[in-house]
Amino acid sequence: MDQKLSKAAQDALKNAYVPYSDFPVAAALRLADGRIITGVNVENASYGLSNCAERTALFSAYAEGYRKSDIVEVVVTTKNESLVSPCGACRQVMNELVPADALVHMVDATGDVKTLANHELLPYAFSEEELPE
């Protein structure tokens, strides 16, 4: 894993807007052109409208015009000494927006890392292939 990417995610934790959970999460994407894009969780008083760090980062990248093939690897981190695992909603979004073989690194505050390929996070995923033509 690229240490710069992990540091970018750790540095972004301070930007998390988490008045309800007090559980900051940050994600960082490394893009093929060398850029790093970060995202954090952004919560809402209507709890279900909260957005996870992974989706914030991905939507920011797409909003700048990047697409699936531009994404090389992903880091997700917290301030905790245990790994954070992307939630189901994020896995569904990552299935669509991140290449299947891109590596997803779950990094804890001590630097421990668990790495999986994106496709391992959501077996039997629902995708555009299921939709009628």
Ligand code: THU
């Ligand atoms: N959260 C993320 O941002 N990413 C994850 O992978 C897991 C959960 C956020 C959602 C909510 O703001 C807080 O963590 C507690 O669930």
